[in-house]
Amino acid sequence: MTVQLYARDVGSGTPLVLLHAFPLSSAMWLAQREGLANRFRVITPDLRGFGGSVLGDDEPSVEAMADDVARVFRRLGVRRAVVGGLSMGGYVAMALCRRHPDLVLGLVLAATRAAADTEPVRANRLRQAERLEQDRSTRVLVDEVLPGLVGPTTYRQRALIYGRVRGLVQATPPLAAAWAQRAMAGRADAFDTLRGLRAPALVMVGDEDALATEAEARAMADALPNAELQVVPRAGHLCAVEQPDLFNQAVAEFAAALARTSR
DSSP states (O other): OOOOOOEEEEOOSSEEEEEOOTTOOGGGGHHHHHHHTTTSEEEEEOOTTSTTOOOOSSOOOHHHHHHHHHHHHHHHTOSOEEEEEETHHHHHHHHHHHHOGGGEEEEEEESOOSSOOOHHHHHHHHHHHHHHHHHOSSHHIIIIIGGGTSOHHHHHHOHHHHHHHHHHHHTSOHHHHHHHHHHHHTOOOOHHHHHTOOSOEEEEEETTOSSSOHHHHHHHHHHSSSEEEEEETTOOSOHHHHSHHHHHHHHHHHHHHHHHHTO
């Protein structure tokens, strides 16, 4: 079946399509919608099964998720956009570059990696997927995934942000999380896609990110023909949520420069 994603669409100007992390929803982009909509058209879809989007019955794959996003472009009349993805959203953004490169005006990859999962990571995802399907609860996500989502600075100094992230994790539908874990476990290496990308790119990573490392960010920036790397200070995995002003500033400068050159 064809899944139609729920997407928030605010502001006007160069379109900026932001794809959320696992196991959250487009609600994580609140500060981006508020901070960037005065300069850009900010479109934040809920990936299938998350937030306001249905799961459908397709086999789990990041390709299916990328095709969903391409349909959002068509539905909203967006010809090309700056596409940003954080963590799982980055995997989907890279799949979009592979399958629908003509849609991508620029690429922002935050807290993500181009390599396929190692065998231990893959096995862990599949184990969590099974638990999510059996328990029909988010307990495994709260116990095992939530602790890695924010950095030590956020734990210590940003209780409201941590509380919001925890709430978003607890609100995740377990079956959607299981489907997404299986999709991510099965994804292929994306370095060839990055090497062939004609659009400029911005790679970002938090300096306290324990899940996606600075070395992995650098490897993506090196593979891309035209990329800059930005390390976000005092931020863990969810750098856009933990340091929204720094994240927004970097994305706004990148997208504004692209808008000027693409006229």
